[in-house]
Amino acid sequence: MGKQTEGLVGFLHKCRAIKETIRYSNNDLVERKDTVASHSWRASEIGVLLAPYLEDKGVSSSKVTNMLVLHDLLEIESPEVEALGHRDKKAKVKREQEVAKTLFEGYEGEWKDSAQLLLTEFLEQTTLEAKIAKVIENYESNMHVIEEVEPIKDPEHRKLTIDYIERRRGIIPIIDELIDIQLKEIEEVSTTQ
Numbered sequence: 782m783g784k785q786t787e788g789l790v791g792f793l794h795k796c797r798a799i800k801e802t803i804r805y806s807n808n809d810l811v812e813r814k815d816t817v818a819s820h821s822w823r824a825s826e827i828g829v830l831l832a833p834y835l836e837d838k839g840v841s842s843s844k845v846t847n848m849l850v851l852h853d854l855l856e857i858e859s860p861e862v863e864a865l866g867h868r869d870k871k872a873k874v875k876r877e878q879e880v881a882k883t884l885f886e887g888y889e890g891e892w893k894d895s896a897q898l899l900l901t902e903f904l905e906q907t908t909l910e911a912k913i914a915k916v917i918e919n920y921e922s923n924m925h926v927i928e929e930v931e932p933i934k935d936p937e938h939r940k941l942t943i944d945y946i947e948r949r950r951g952i953i954p955i956i957d958e959l960i961d962i963q964l965k966e967i968e969e970v971s972t973t974q
Contacts (some may be wrong), residue, residue, distance in 0.1 A: 785890030795857060799818045
């Protein structure tokens, strides 16, 4: 497995870029910028902590968590991740699909094939695991915005955020519970601070 293992290690070095790739860089309301790596870490933590609930519903929690980590690797090829309401969604989808095709080029082995399959599944959004991973990814992004406070105090941004959250309902009960909590947090932040 020597050459495959070398390739794996080489790819892990390539992944270092997400530690420095900035999120929300074009949103003036977000003062404390985030990195892709910190977003990926917390989204993955959500996946890990939800594992008992997911497994109880017949959902592979490891698959969800792996998709969360792998999806953010698409940002290796992106200079920045633009915030909600400040990006061209079609261009983002197109960019992600293009990067997904080439992300693992030049590498070989089971790890590469497995990662490519999971990433493709996430992007296609046809399985329950992929849909849950997408919701969790969005949920973490919204957590960052809520913690920032200012974006939520802005009526236009608050409406965008709420609309974005509401579209994720109906996948499984635990996700709906998380959404209810997040909407409650938005209400509290927008009226008290």
